[in-house]
Amino acid sequence: MKQKILTRLKSTQKPVIINGAGMVGETVLGFCRDNGIAVAGFCDGSLKVEGTDFHGFKVMHTQRLKDHYPDALILVTAAAIKDVVDMLREEGFEDWVAAGPLLEDLDVGQNSPALDFHKFSVETCIICHAGYLNPERAFLRSIDLIITERCSLKCKDCSNLMQYYENPKNVALDLLFQSVDALCLALDEIMELRVIGGDAFMNKQWPLVVEKLLGEPKIKRVVIYTNGAIVPKVDHAPLLKHPKVLTIATDYGALSSNMDKLIHYFVEHGIAHRILQVDSWLDCASLEKHERSKEDNAKVYQDCCAKNMLSLSDGKLFRCPFAANADRLSAVPEFNGDYVDVLAAVSSPAGVAGAGRKIMDYVLNKGALEVCDYCNGRPLSGVEVKPAVQTEEPLSFRKFPRIQPIHQYEK
Ligand code: SF4
Numbered sequence: 001m002k003q004k005i006l007t008r009l010k011s012t013q014k015p016v017i018i019n020g021a022g023m024v025g026e027t028v029l030g031f032c033r034d035n036g037i038a039v040a041g042f043c044d045g046s047l048k049v050e051g052t053d054f055h056g057f058k059v060m061h062t063q064r065l066k067d068h069y070p071d072a073l074i075l076v077t078a079a080a081i082k083d084v085v086d087m088l089r090e091e092g093f094e095d096w097v098a099a100g101p102l103l104e105d106l107d108v109g110q111n112s113p114a115l116d117f118h119k120f121s122v123e124t125c126i127i128c129h130a131g132y133l134n135p136e137r138a139f140l141r142s143i144d145l146i147i148t149e150r151c152s153l154k155c156k157d158c159s160n161l162m163q164y165y166e167n168p169k170n171v172a173l174d175l176l177f178q179s180v181d182a183l184c185l186a187l188d189e190i191m192e193l194r195v196i197g198g199d200a201f202m203n204k205q206w207p208l209v210v211e212k213l214l215g216e217p218k219i220k221r222v223v224i225y226t227n228g229a230i231v232p233k234v235d236h237a238p239l240l241k242h243p244k245v246l247t248i249a250t251d252y253g254a255l256s257s258n259m260d261k262l263i264h265y266f267v268e269h270g271i272a273h274r275i276l277q278v279d280s281w282l283d284c285a286s287l288e289k290h291e292r293s294k295e296d297n298a299k300v301y302q303d304c305c306a307k308n309m310l311s312l313s314d315g316k317l318f319r320c321p322f323a324a325n326a327d328r329l330s331a332v333p334e335f336n337g338d339y340v341d342v343l344a345a346v347s348s349p350a351g352v353a354g355a356g357r358k359i360m361d362y363v364l365n366k367g368a369l370e371v372c373d374y375c376n377g378r379p380l381s382g383v384e385v386k387p388a389v390q391t392e393e394p395l396s397f398r399k400f401p402r403i404q405p406i407h408q409y410e411k
């Protein structure tokens with residue numbers, strides 16, 4: 001595969017454009033230069049980097065690439081390769097190659113206690129591209145595992161809809177374990193399981209969940225999300241220090257009330273971590289029916305940057321956190337076609353192989369969801385709002401009756 005891609009890049013008459021102006025893009029640029037491949041430019045799906053200088057190239061927005069290079073051969077570097085390829089196809093680009101196989105011989109081993117994020121990103125690209133390029137394998141890049149509805153903050157524009165929970169609870173451990181077992185039976189490999197809420201640390205049983213995930217060889221990484229309000233106990237440091245675990249803390253300034261202590265804890269115990277700074281959010285958290293036409297709904301879905309943020313909630317796999325939490329909240333009718341019931345699928349007559357096919361068909365082929373009509377959508381060029389503005393009271397919304405309330409909570 002590597003040789004084939006290399007030959008194609010070297011022999012093409014088309015301008016070679018690297019998609020992804022980030023750490024992996026930088027590595028791929030170095031690889032191209034070392035191997036005599038002329039790179040004509042960089043493009044990226046983020047408006048934030050459009051027009052910026054990246055290693056001597058002015059970054060083009062992917063949606064404007066056609067204006068400059070209508071016949072480009074695009075070298076994709078993003079781990080979320082499906083999103084990029086979908087976007088390129090929408091823009092009329094069919095000629096692309098995955099960069100992952102080119103990087104396979106690089107040393108991406110983690111040699112120091114502090115996570116080398118560059119190596120981490122390159123390794124992620126290699127594994128994700130290998131999974132994407134092998135249609136025989138049931139491989140998923142990333143899945144959010146909702147372990148709690150609780151959060152220490154109540155951001156009125158939370159895209160995971162935490163601001164709507166009146167009486168937030170932790171998900172029952174049994175149900176979480178059954179869901180993970182079913183997922184791992186059905187799939188061949190999962191690059192990362194993201195332990196999420198709310199704030200993952202609000203569920204005191206998070207260490208048991210993480211231990212469970214670490215015991216699953218099909219799961220390559222476990223990423224824990226928090227907001228800097230809670231510092232875990234010292235006893236839990238060895239678990240967080242596991243080489244498969246990364247903890248990501250979002251810094252909301254004064255609202256992340258224990259961020260300094262948390263960073264100290266990470267550093268003191270040699271725990272791989274990232275601190276995320278946010279300066280804006282997309283306005284994507286309102287819950288209302290838009291009454292869009294089927295075509296308009298499809299367009300909202302097509303432009304949505306969250307449509308491949310798979311979320312596992314009570315054994316059901318949804319395309320995005322909005323769909324998963326709108327379902328948990330009963331804020332939408334029972335749209336059974338909007339998700340795959342993984343627990344039911346693995347015990348159906350089609351068995352685990354059938355469940356795997358069902359999940360992959362959903363991930364690769366499912367178009368707009370019914371729930372999209374209740375969502376603003378998340379276009380990268382959408383309206384932005386100030387992050388982490390708090391609401392004192394939960395926000396109100398219309399509740400729909402449920403025939404089968406299957407939530408199981410921690411007792
Ligand atoms: S910190 Fe805010 S954005 Fe993050 S999960 Fe909690 S409520 Fe949502």
Ligand code: SF4
Nearest residue numbers: 304307320372375377
């Ligand atoms: S538009 Fe659809 S896919 Fe995108 S976040 Fe909303 S519900 Fe999810």
